[in-house]
Amino acid sequence: MASDSDDDKLPTQGRFTRFRKLAGLSAQLSADVLKSGARRLVGQEPELLSMSAAEKLVSTLGELKGAAMKFGQAMAMEPEMFSPEVRQVIARLQNEAPPMPYALVERVIREELGDAPEKLFREFSQAPLAAASLGQVHRAVLHDGREVAVKVQYPGIEQTLVGDMDNLGLMVKTVSKASRLADGTAYFRELRDELLLETDYLREASLCTAFARGVARLPDLKVPEVISERTTRRVLTLELLRGRTLKDWVVSQPSPEERFRVARQLILAIYGPFFTEGDMHADPHPGNFMVLEDGRLGVLDFGSIKRFSPRFVDANRRMFLHAVRLEPMNVLALSREVGFTCELPDAEGEALIQEIFDIAGRPMRLDSYDFATCSIARDMRGHFTRNAPRFLKIRPPAEGVLFFRSTGGLIQNLRLIGAEGDFRRVYQEVAALL
Structure with missing residues (x-):
């Protein structure tokens, strides 16, 4: 107890x-x-x-x-x-927060699964493999010998999240009242709603299974199998993946060839499921990806998988294909199809959005790109800073917040990996999935 x-x-x-x-x-x-x-x-x-x-x-x-x-x-x-x-x-x-005591882990498992961990599993390690923002993960072995990872939710974390988001919501409302142009309430609601959904591990199990379908045509990626009989709303049991998280792998001095291989896998992991199934991993920090012992890239943590509307996916798909094929496109019209609103004159709004495409699309246009010296994130921030008053009149749809979180995180991870090579060919590989 x-x-x-x-x-x-x-x-x-x-x-x-x-x-x-x-x-x-x-x-x-x-x-x-x-x-x-x-x-x-x-x-x-x-x-x-x-x-x-x-x-x-x-x-x-x-x-x-x-x-x-x-x-x-x-x-x-x-x-x-x-x-x-x-x-x-x-x-x-990213995965080394102070853990909760094992007695609390045992309590949650008893409440959720009806018995002690030692009865439900052949083996159950009391020391956590990882401790993160909503729960911690323990290694275990099923009675049939399969190794699994058991994620146990911190008691009371759902109420804690609600309090955190209420505190942040007051700040957002204050800013929004001060300036109608800077109204961020719709974007905050999107983040709040998605974050609170992460406390339902049954939902996460369903998203994990769906994400596996999204990468079925990508054999270089691995999504763990859900062990449904050991999964409830506060306990999630998945197949245990063996390897090193991206943040641990990258400090092991991998060769240039290895860096490019993993960078390619990461691009496929973000864009493949989005364009084929409408699902995207929206929490792409380096602790959520694992370079497996067999060379594949393992994907972890499916609580923040974002499911986008068909309209959002379809318009983004067409923009992506135009960009990869180096075809001209009406970026303002396509942005409006995605769900953007623009209160600027069309020519002015199109120029601002085109510059975003030019900065973000560099790896798609070049036969060789070096992510070790990538300045996409810095140049994007500079573009927004220089044009801040005008960008307040261009508003993405609420669901775009998590899309930008994911794609921005991808760029940061690629810079962390520091790979150089023909990434245009990798984006063409994504396009071939469509």
């Missing part, structure tokens, strides 16, 4: 308590930013975040779990924000 002290190790509960912890963290990070500005003024190389502040960030967000930890995972994917050493510290949030 779990004790009171075990319950104390759960993700911090209560909207006010969580808000207070984040406020304290914000104060320390703000101090670091001020120091960085002072270094810049005297001509020294600025460091946006010190090692001590990075450790504090990981400690606080790892304790809070939930939406706060997901934010930290996203921060770790920004290569230009932090030094490699600081980024390595923050990357621990």
Whole structure:
């Protein structure tokens, strides 16, 4: 049975308590930013975040779990924000958060599956394989000898997520009231609704099975099998994949050929299921992909698979084919078919959107592209910053938020891998699936 002290190790509960912890963290990070500005003024190389502040960030967000930890995972994917050493510290949030005690794991499994882990499985490791934002994963062996990964949800995490999102929602509403042009409520609702759905592991099991159908024509990819008899709303049991997560593999000094091979697999994993089934992995941090011992790329964590509307997929499919074939297209008309609205004169709006296509489409147009020196993310930010007032008058559909999250994360992962080669051929391979 779990004790009171075990319950104390759960993700911090209560909207006010969580808000207070984040406020304290914000104060320390703000101090670091001020120091960085002072270094810049005297001509020294600025460091946006010190090692001590990075450790504090990981400690606080790892304790809070939930939406706060997901934010930290996203921060770790920004290569230009932090030094490699600081980024390595923050990357621990991707699957190395502080674990909950085994007594709590046992309690959840008993409540969900009706018996102790030792009875339900031939073997069940008490030490977690990974601890993430909504639950932690344990290695186990079924009675028939199959190795599995059992994801156990943190008790109370659903209520914690609701509190986090309510806190964020108040901030979004305040900003939206201050400026009608910057109304972000529809996008926030999209993120909120999708995030709260991640607490239903039965839904995640269904999405995992559907995602496997989406990669059925891609033998270089591996999606784990769902063990339905050991899966409930708060416990998810999947086939155990053997290998190294992308963030661990990339520091093992892989050869240029290996880098290109894995980069190709990653592009297929993001775009293949989207264009064929309308499903996209919308949480593409490096801890969610695994370079398997047999050379395939394993895909992990299916709670954030986004299912897009047929209209959104169809228009994006046509834009993608035009881009890969180097054909001219009316980007504004196609963007409107996707669901964009544009309150600028057509010529002005089309020029802004065309520049986005030109920046994002570089790997599709060149016979050789080097992701180690890729500036797509930086140039995109610069384009938005320079034209911010005008971009406020171009609004993507709400479902586009997770599309951009996924494709932006893909670019950051490809830069992390640092592969160079004929990526135009890889995108042509995606096009051949359509």
